[in-house]
Amino acid sequence: MSCKVRIPAPLRRYTGDAAELHLDAATVGDLVKTIEAGHPGFAAKVLDDKGQLRRFINIYVNQEDIRFAGGLGTPLKDGDEVSIIPAIAGGDTSPAAPVDSPAWGR
Amino acid sequence: MSYVRGLRCRECGATYPVSPVSICPECFGPLEVDYNYDAMRQAISRFSIESGPATMWRYRSFLPIDGDRVIDLGTGFTPLIKADRLGKELGLKRLYVKNDAVNPTYSFKDRVVSVAVSKALEFGFDTVACASTGNLANSVAAHAARAGLKCYIFIPSDLELGKVLGTMIYEPNVITVRGSYDEVNRLSSEVADRYGWAFVNINLRTFYSEGSKTLAYETAEQLGWTLPGQYVSPIAGGSVLTKIAKGFGELLRLGLVQGREPKVFGAQATGCAPVARAFKSGADVITPVKPNTIAKSLAIGSPADGEYAIATVKRAGGYIDDVSDEEIVQGMRLLARTEGVFTETAGGVTVATLAKLAREGRLDPEEVTVVYITGNGLKTMEAVEGSLGQAPGAIAPKFEEFEGRIRALAVAPA
Numbered sequence: 001m002s003c004k005v006r007i008p009a010p011l012r013r014y015t016g017d018a019a020e021l022h023l024d025a026a027t028v029g030d031l032v033k034t035i036e037a038g039h040p041g042f043a044a045k046v047l048d049d050k051g052q053l054r055r056f057i058n059i060y061v062n063q064e065d066i067r068f069a070g071g072l073g074t075p076l077k078d079g080d081e082v083s084i085i086p087a088i089a090g091g092d093t094s095p096a097a098p099v100d101s102p103a104w105g106r
Numbered sequence: 107m108s109y110v111r112g113l114r115c116r117e118c119g120a121t122y123p124v125s126p127v128s129i130c131p132e133c134f135g136p137l138e139v140d141y142n143y144d145a146m147r148q149a150i151s152r153f154s155i156e157s158g159p160a161t162m163w164r165y166r167s168f169l170p171i172d173g174d175r176v177i178d179l180g181t182g183f184t185p186l187i188k189a190d191r192l193g194k195e196l197g198l199k200r201l202y203v204k205n206d207a208v209n210p211t212y213s214f215k216d217r218v219v220s221v222a223v224s225k226a227l228e229f230g231f232d233t234v235a236c237a238s239t240g241n242l243a244n245s246v247a248a249h250a251a252r253a254g255l256k257c258y259i260f261i262p263s264d265l266e267l268g269k270v271l272g273t274m275i276y277e278p279n280v281i282t283v284r285g286s287y288d289e290v291n292r293l294s295s296e297v298a299d300r301y302g303w304a305f306v307n308i309n310l311r312t313f314y315s316e317g318s319k320t321l322a323y324e325t326a327e328q329l330g331w332t333l334p335g336q337y338v339s340p341i342a343g344g345s346v347l348t349k350i351a352k353g354f355g356e357l358l359r360l361g362l363v364q365g366r367e368p369k370v371f372g373a374q375a376t377g378c379a380p381v382a383r384a385f386k387s388g389a390d391v392i393t394p395v396k397p398n399t400i401a402k403s404l405a406i407g408s409p410a411d412g413e414y415a416i417a418t419v420k421r422a423g424g425y426i427d428d429v430s431d432e433e434i435v436q437g438m439r440l441l442a443r444t445e446g447v448f449t450e451t452a453g454g455v456t457v458a459t460l461a462k463l464a465r466e467g468r469l470d471p472e473e474v475t476v477v478y479i480t481g482n483g484l485k486t487m488e489a490v491e492g493s494l495g496q497a498p499g500a501i502a503p504k505f506e507e508f509e510g511r512i513r514a515l516a517v518a519p520a
Binding site for chain 2: 006008009010019045054055056057058060063065067068083085086087088
């Protein structure tokens with residue numbers, strides 16, 4: 001029993017450059033812990049201080065966003081495909097604001 | 107030469123040299139362009155801008171382009187129309203329509219793509235690509251053709267015919283995907299991760315999104331170097347609304363205009379309103395939705411810049427609202443009937459939201475108001491097909507038949 005996990009480029013330095021891992025886990029949360037056990041540093045990049053999925057990370061199980069399923073508790077079964085994909089935002093709202101506001105454009 | 111110093115992570119502040127990367131390798135936050143505003147303030151004047159071409163490239167100094175070759179189909183410097191008839195219907199005394207439906211591929215996307223494809227050439231890519239709800243597909247395919255680059259376009263399979271044909275005419279490689287835009291986008295992110303292509307709205311997004319700032323520069327220049335008091339912009343991914351705000355902010359910072367930051371109003375379709383919903387409920391975090399609306403160009407259920415759009419509206423003052431599919435069609439018809447501008451469904455969303463905001467007293471009727479029309483109605487004819495009724499049958503080429511028709515029209519209910 002195992003799931004295929006796709007690792008995005010920015011996380012591959014934690015997986016010895018592997019773009020794909022094959023692992024057993026009962027849930028997505030367990031999967032992150034399992035990867036962390038073999039590849040220290042990985043979990044801190046995917047989860048925040050409270051153990052929640054980071055805002056700029058999306059995880060999909062068989063193409064379905066886990067936010068639509070059970071979040072990190074989403075169950076996994078043999079043959080599932082898990083994709084970890086950084087969200088792509090343009091960012092950069094900052095400026096506007098008062099003229100010469102020190103808050104932006106440094 | 108540009109005024110770019112490098113890239114900086116919006117979340118953690120880490121800095122990087124200019125490269126085709128849009129997310130921070132440390133925290134995955136979005137990277138933004140870091141400009142040398144002090145140097146810009148010295149070099150850029152109203153006169154230097156006015157001496158430039160009558161396209162968006164008169165604002166080249168504000169854009170992150172260093173190469174010699176710019177791929178320009180003649181985008182931008184689109185009409186800013188004083189909309190007195192629409193304003194009268196809505197009770198807004200100083201209303202303007204920024205008509206970006208008349209760009210080379212008939213949407214505002216030419217602004218972002220012109221920057222992104224120029225940047226792709228500068229980086230030495232031989233292939234450009236995008237995930238698109240249609241307008242971006244048209245624009246990327248056209249700019250790739252002009253640049254002589256290979257091109258891959260990823261689109262959902264339910265797009266309007268006009269947007270599909272309007273892409274295929276440029277002969278890109280079209281990958282049609284059974285799924286929603288969000289699914290197309292996810293697939294494209296995975297492809298971008300493995301293939302060395304310039305995905306304009308993925309790995310070039312940092313540069314691409316800067317193109318939308320030119321909407322603000324043009325508006326201010328066309329208003330005689332003044333700022334509007336308030337503007338209404340559609341929200342799909344949330345980028346254009348925030349970049350318009352950024353553009354006005356830069357003009358203020360560089361001393362090219364005086365005054366206050368305009369209030370910012372966002373428009374969504376009720377069938378895909380994750381940003382409006384989060385805004386109204388006071389949430390800072392967006393809950394993704396599965397879109398179901400005729401406004402397909404705004405049907406992004408997981409909006410990348412949605413949280414930044416909310417932050418912008420909160421900072422500047424304003425509101426985010428949404429309108430039904432029926433109101434969208436009415437909005438398209440209202441703009442056409444009063445101002446002679448035929449916009450696509452996204453413009454229907456924006457006009458209908460403008461009307462709703464005016465009706466509910468959220469807009470100041472005395473202020474200069476700008477409504478951004480971002481796409482052309484010829485691309486989404488399906489949306490109005492049902493609502494306009496049948497064209498009356500043909501008459502014989504006889505004067506009597508004409509007079510009979512005139513009499514029939516005169517008694518017909520308006």
